[in-house]
Structures are given as structure tokens and as C-alpha cells.
Amino acid sequence: MVPFKPFFTGQAVSEFKRVTTCQKCIRTPDIEVVGRTARHHTFFEMLGNFSFGDYFKENAIPWAWEFVTEQLGLPADKLWITIYLDDDEAFEIWHKTVGIPEDKIVRLGKDTNFWEIGVGPCGPCSEIYIDLGEARGCGSPDCRVGCDCDRYLEIWNLVFIQFFRDEEGNYSPLKSKGIDTGMGLERVASVVQQVSSNFDTDLFREIMDYTANLAGHNYGQDNQIDLALKVIADHCRAVTFAVSDGALPGNEGRGYVIRRLLRRAVRFGRVLGVKETFLFKVAGAVISQMEQAYPELVQKREHILRVIRTEEERFLETLLLAVIY
Ligand SMILES: [Zn+2]
Secondary structure (H helix, E strand, O other): OHHHHHHHHOOOOOOOOEEEEEEEEEOOOOHHHOOOOOOOOOEEEEEEEEEEOOOOHHHHHHHHHHHHHHHOOOOHHHEEEEEEOOOHHHHHHHHHHHOOOHHHEEEEOHHHHEEOOOOEEEEEEEEEEEEOOHHHOOOOOOOOOOOOOOOEEEEEEEEEEEEEEOOOOOEEEEEEEEEEEEEEHHHHHHHHOOOOOHHHOHHHHHHHHHHHHHHOOOOOOOHHHHHHHHHHHHHHHHHHHHHHOOOOOOOOHHHHHHHHHHHHHHHHHHHOOOOOOOHHHHHHHHHHHHOOOOOHHHHOHHHHHHHHHHHHHHHHHHHHHHHHO
């Protein structure tokens, strides 16, 4: 979203007024819980559609509904909507145009339903949630959309960029309004494929099964083994894409992020009983899985595998030295 900021404020003019994106994202603050929860990852793909002064709420909302119910085939009666407290415009469109019953449109506050990052374009959000069923809930009589438990899962966030926030925190309406949406691919895949964790979608299972096979294990029989398979799949996806985008393992900045992810994956390989280099092979499986969507992976395949293998070898040497001394 950040590179698009000037298009929303009018500082720059985009070549296209309508854009759809599939953004590769790497984030590591949650690295320690990856594999222990259903939805934390260090690498994920964020789907989005953007309007720079073109369509606004009156289109973005019905189109989002059409996409989730018709293209993704999600059951309309399981879907819930949130809007920002005073966003009556969004309420009217959801209720009157789309036909969502009033009691399934929940008004929430600034912490969840208003998007802003400091000075710049900002605006209210509307989210689409899916009810995964009572069995996934916390059992509390107050359990509803916005509850911290696993029952209601947010699948799409629509941001209506309509204000500009200045240094003093004042909001003024933007001359040309915009749309910015975000939908996590792994999460939505888990809903479409009706599995309880992102790791059980084909995105991860193919990689985990490949690794399990390589190490002589099966997924789903031992919690420690499963955790290792999940962490390795997650970290290997991150490393493969980062290296394909030009990052190299190192001691500083993004290089250190890559090094840390790679070494962590190698350590989890030891949980599987793997003593030799293996991560570059898993990276090969990631490339095979993703090459249709990301052809650059094929062009850089040799480079990616060589970088990962070399770093693995170096790390295994230090691990070995640590054992000897
Ligand atoms: Zn709950």
C-alpha cells in the first residue's frame, strides 16, 4: 500500500486508475509463534484491489460481496459485515444494495475499523467475516464478530480512503476518493478448502508432505514433528522468495532476516532427524509449486538453490563445531 500513497493524495498520478495486486509479504515479529498457531506466517500473499479516484464504496462493496459469494462460493448466511461506527454510507450500501440484514452489520470502533498510518490518506474500513461455527468458538454468551476466539474469521478488509490526516490530527475530505482492500490468500484458502489451519491448505501441505517424505516422517502423527514441518515450510517459502527478490543471507538488515529464517529452519530439520543439507531441496519444492504464478522463480532457480545450500553448509559446519567443543 505504501507505494500507492501518493496516488491517493493526488501528489502523483497512476498510469492505471484500477489496480489489483498479489503482494508478497515478509514479516518476522511473530516468528516464534509460527507453526504453533493456525494463521501466523513469516511469508504470505496479500490480495488487493485499488481505486485511485475511480470507483468508490458504491461499487467496492457489491463487488466484494459478489467475489466472496459467487467466485469463492462462500455461503452468504455465514458471512458477517463490520463497518466503522458512523459510516452510514457503507451501512446503506450493505443493507439496501447488497441486502445484508441489519443485525449482521456490526459497527466497530477506530481500533479495528479505521485505517490510518500517521500523516496521510486514511479512512473507515468495512470487513467481511465468516462464521466458522459454534464448535470453533469460546462458548461465551458474548461471542460475536470481533471476539478474540477462532469462531469469526476476518477474510477481507475494504478500506475507503476518503480523508487526509494532517500533522495536528485533523481530518479533511480528499478531493478524489480511493479504495484499498486486503485479503490474505492463505487464510481465504483455508476457508475455501474448509480446513481449520492455513497449514492444512494445499499451499503448505504440499511443502510439508515433501519435507516429511524427505525425512521419513508423516504429517499428523507427532506434534513436535508437525511443528517442525510447519516451521520449515513457512521459513523456506520466505527465504525462497526473498532470495529470488535479490536478498542474500548476511549479518545486517534484510540479510540478517534471511539468515535467521534459514538457520531456524535448519535447526527444525534436526527435530526431523535430518543432519545434512535439505532446505535447498524444500526450496525446489516451493519453486515447483509457485512457478506458474511467479515465473521469475524458474529463471532464478539455480541461484536460489545455490544460495540456500551454501548458507546451509556454512551453518551446519558451525553446528558441528559447537558439538565438538
Ligand atoms: Zn468467542
